[in-house]
Amino acid sequence: MSKPTPISGFPEWLPPQRMIEQYVVERIRSTFELYGFAPLETRAVEPLDQLLRKGETSKEIYVLRRLQEEGPGGDDALGLHFDLTVPFARFVLENAGKLKFPFRRYQIQKVWRGERPQEGRYREFLQADIDIVDRDTLPAHYEAELPLIIGDALGGLPIPPIRIQVNNRKVCEGFYRGLGLTDPEAALRAIDKLDKIGPDKVAALLAETAGASDAQAKACLALAEIRTDDASFADAVRTLGVSDPLLDEGLAELVEVVETAAEHAPGLCVADLRIARGLDYYTGTVYETQMQGYERFGSICSGGRYDNLATAGTDRFPGVGISIGVTRLLGLLFGAGELSVSRSVPTCVLIALPAEERRRDAGRIAEALRRRGIPTEVSPSAAKYGKQIRYAERRGIPYVWFPGGDGTPDSVKDIRSGDQVDATADAWTPAAEDLRPVVN
């Protein structure tokens, strides 16, 4: 048996990174709950036809197959979900009778995509998703609320500042329609490449794939160039002289999002009319998020409004959602050495062992500390104290506890400063910042 090797796209991190991940997830989770989102977990698999229901874009889906299975899977084959929105829409339809609308829920789960991995792109990764759905109609104010929640959740973490770029598909579609373009999808795809390939090549692409004339291509590019952190983008669009009811609707919605953000979280959001992500099921507002200094790695958080995803017969549940790519976020920062944790284990106190016969005494001390919420472990062996201290030092454990005996009291040493004081396990308390590992 040769040495095991990693599997491409399925990252596994060491305990320090996992501690950071748990810390980040907990911050996100508690923020979501602070805004009233209810927890939900859906199964890892969906019927393939559910997964493919709305996205004509062929996502690379992992299919579930039993080893002993005979013959091909068939229509009811199962696939691993590639996001949390599609399973959620299915769940809403399935449980509509038991849910209260509008329904706010969060979901933090692994998702799987069979794409080629590279830095910040994985085949198995963690998403933290919030969505709000309502029955029949969904007020537009939710679209302004979501970015604020993300700003709050990520703003409290030791990561670079984020910038949420917002657009509205109605603006683009309305504009293209008013312009006389017949294939808005193709136009969006072309415009989306603006940052990457530049205006000249986008213009050529627009002509080629969307059948745009020179003037039309020029107008599309002019629209895409618009980017403001206040409502002035709307005037800039109107200056382009295209009129369409859908365009006006989109502009009004986008103004609402940007103005709300500007009031509650200045600098968080920017209206960026080149953003086209989420081509498949989004129908209105779309979000994309970049970390300052990590722009080239793409979006770490995106989403949008979908009016037709959760629809069955006459039941319609329009929704809006946004999803943080936790694994990408962390993978990029780990790669840059930007996130660290103060120790590699949760342990706050190591109980040193004077002799193996004293292990039970040490155990009693450890129990007393743990009862008061202080993470404690007992030394693995009664090696020389120097070695036991080194055991703690290697792991970043801040305190070593020396059991007394024969009339001498216990004492505890802060091995960073060397300070050592007499202590009793019923009363001693570490500095508050030392109780848990600190992420920074």
Add this chain to the structure above:
RNA sequence: GUGGCUGUAGCUCAGUUGGCAGAGCACCGGGUUGUGGUCCCGGGUGUCGAGGGUUCAAAUCCCUUCAGUCACCCCA
């Protein structure tokens, strides 16, 4: 999924026209009959990513494969 680049110790990397696998840091043992970090002495800890081929001889040349990374596609 398509194409390019890169894989040598825990980490960063040397390794000549094919000729006995190396350095720094880290780590381990000892000096230090139990309180670490400094200092001194000692130790290379390795399937040269893996498998096959050419050769007297392969880390080095060839093929395949795996992994990482970059571009495309797409996206968290």
